[in-house]
Amino acid sequence: MHIIQYYKLIKEIFRTTNNPVTVLLYRAGIINETKISTKNYGLFKITGDWENTFIFNLIYSYLVNIPPEIKPSKEDITVFRNFINDILIKKDTITVDNLTFVNNNTICTVSERLTDKYNVTLNVKDKVVLDLGANICDTALYYAKDGAKKVYSYEASPTVYTVALKNLDLNPQYKDIIEIHNIAISDKKVLHLPIEDDTFSAITSEYNDTTNKEIVEVKTITINEIVENLNGNVDVLKLDIEGSEFDLVDNTDFSVFDEMLIEYHSSLTGISRNVITDKLENQGFNVEVLQTAYYDIDDFGLIHATKN
CATH class of the missing domain: 3.40.50.150 (Vaccinia Virus protein VP39)
Known part of the structure; x- marks a missing residue:
């Protein structure tokens, strides 16, 4: 990640969280534990082990893919929080949007599907x-x-x-x-x-x-x-x-x-x-x-x- 991406990441952290300085300290490895207070999705506790670092990156891959002018619905917020919580409690499989996926490192790509509708969706019906x-x-x-x-x-x-x-x-x-x-x-x-x-x-x-x-x-x-x-x-x-x-x-x-x-x-x-x-x-x-x-x-x- 070069300097422009770091700048944009910092900007996004300030845009999407209520405690950006603490979050940045965690992201930089200066502190080993934090609570991410997101502006739309509530609180997530993140510790320093690999799995929760993965969760941190997953949360941000989701947050930054939603355009700033759009506020997610209560239903979408619930779907995402349940998605994260199911990963944290280590279910073998995770069901989201009535689809079921294996719960391993690959689950991160599913978070992209949760934000597709905020960006561009293909017209696939009957295609x-x-x-x-x-x-x-x-x-x-x-x-x-x-x-x-x-x-x-x-x-x-x-x-x-x-x-x-x-x-x-x-x-x-x-x-x-x-x-x-x-x-x-x-x-x-x-x-x-x-x-x-x-x-x-x-x-x-x-x-x-x-x-x-x-x-x-x-x-x-x-x-x-x-x-x-x-x-x-x-x-x-x-x-x-x-x-x-x-x-x-x-x-x-x-x-x-x-x-x-x-x-x-x-x-x-x-x-x-x-x-x-x-x-x-x-x-x-x-x-x-x-x-x-x-x-x-x-x-x-x-x-x-x-x-x-």
């Missing part, structure tokens, strides 16, 4: 969705819950894919809608990716440092090949593949989609998001670039595209 970079099947389950006709999901990490299958098993009502594959999205024939654990799919990126990490060979497929296999029967694209999105731009026909949400990772690749936005505009899309949390918009963010 065929490509969920590329499926992570733990969280987005796919939400798409199915929101009425998607079919969701085709692809996840590169073998360990994260295993968690995704468990989460799909925990939600059997959507098994006929969601189809998950352990295949990376790339125009290369095969990828050799670093694997650490099942915490984040972000660790499974060809752009990450491979020093002292296990390397796994992963099969690949391109977006064009998936579309061809489905006879062009696709409507919506969600793309979050940790930097590889830039490798696909030149050879991908995005015009088959009605709507897209693409997460770009310029900080990993050194490539400007304009490579993607220019291509989409040339293929007839209205394009909106959205900032995510306290990240610099030139480094990391979302591209939302809809057909003209």
